[in-house]
Amino acid sequence: MRLFRLLLALAGLVAAGLVLAWVFLGSATVGKDTNFTIPAGSSVAAVADKLEAEGLISSASGFMLQARVFGSDTPIQAGEFLLTPDMSQADILAAFQSGDVIRRFVTIPEGMPSILVWERLMAEPLLTGEVAVPPEGSILPDTYAFERGQSRASLVEQMQAAMDKALAEEWGKRSPGIAVDTMRDALIxxxxxxxxxxxPEERRMVAGLYSNRVKTGMMLQADPTIIYPVTKGKPLGRRIRQSEIAAVNGYNTYTRVGLPEGPITNPGRASIAAVLNPESTGALFMVADGTGGHWFAATLAEHNANVAKWYAIRRERGEM
Structure with a gap:
């Protein structure tokens, strides 16, 4: 009987302790998945007040007390965090200290010119700050993670560092006797x-063809180099005009021998690798084959025959 009374008393003390802990330490009151942002430079006290103001904990002072008594010395991190209904105050504090922030992503497809990269970044409302259009060819197409409030400038720097790294790595694996002498020319x-x-399966063949033209001093005669000075990489939206084919500028490879003065888009890593390890081929000409690919030819006679086949396809489609 005496033991029963002792156990009952202990149970009462435990219950009282839990009540006091709830009163003094408070509790998490996250009712649904909630995004919570900690501005840079925020103190634990400021974060606690913000949590209480947003109805995510019952007591800012209780959260502070729990942080002092039970928390580690690790500082809280700035950023955006996901809080869920199953999280306790200790879980919330641990998440803030771990820096497990919500990350979002922006994708730059292969071949996206810098003007469209700029437009994509400027249209992302969770990024901050202004940024100029990056130099053409300086961005590595890829998917990049960013945090709410991150500056556009820092994300561009990340993309450019990725391009510098990828270009250097591929340059280190280049084949002997390629058509380009510098990493800059390889990028172009x-x-x-x-x-x-x-x-994708044509990249090395196309790279081999243009490498042959560079080596033999032939004009590259690449249609995209006609378009770039006109649109800075945006779609032309119409057929190329004869005046544009005849235009003399730093890019048009129908009126200049050799490479353009600069890149005409942001190439992906696979295209860089193709240029540095091109297909061994005698091809000097190519024309569309109607499937999104090309027919390749080593002689003008073969090329003219392929062009005739392409014209026949276009006539069947009602395009001529």
Whole structure:
């Protein structure tokens, strides 16, 4: 009987302790999945007040007390965090200290020119700050993670660092006797390859063809180099005019020998690799084959026959 009374008393003390803990320490009151943002430089006290104001904990002072008594010395991190209904105050504090922030993503497709990269970044409302259009060819197409409030400038720097790294890595794996002597020229030629074929399996063949033209001093005669000075990489939306084919400028490879003065888009890593390890081929000419790919030819006679086949396809489609 005496033992029963002792156990009952202990149970009462435990219950009282839990009540006191709830009163003094408070509790998490996250009713649904909630995004919570901690501004840079925020103190624990400011975060606690913000949590209480947003109805996510019952007591800012209780959260502070729990942080002092039970929390680690690790500082809280700035950023956006996901709080869920199953989280306790200790879980919330641990999440803030771990820096497990919500990450969002922006994708730059292969062959997206810098003007469209700029438009995509400026249209992202969770990024901050102004940024100029990046230099053409300086952005590596990829998917990049960012946090709410991150500056556009820092994200561009990340994309450009990724391009510098990828270009250097691929340059280190280049084949001997390639058509380009510098990483800059490799980037320029890769941008043409990127725009000239939509089929991944053709990249090395297209790179081989243009490499042959560079080596033999032939004009590259790549249509995208006509368009770039006109639109800065945006779609032309119409057929190329004869006056544009005849235009003399730093990009048009119908009126200049050799490479354009700069890249005409942001090439992907695969196109860079193709230029640095091109297909061994005698091809000097190519024309569309009607499937999104091309027919390749080593002689003008073969090329003219392929052009005739392409014209026949276009006539069947009612395009001529």
């Amino acid at each position: 030629l890769a941008s043409i390859v990127e725009k000239e074929t939509g089929k």
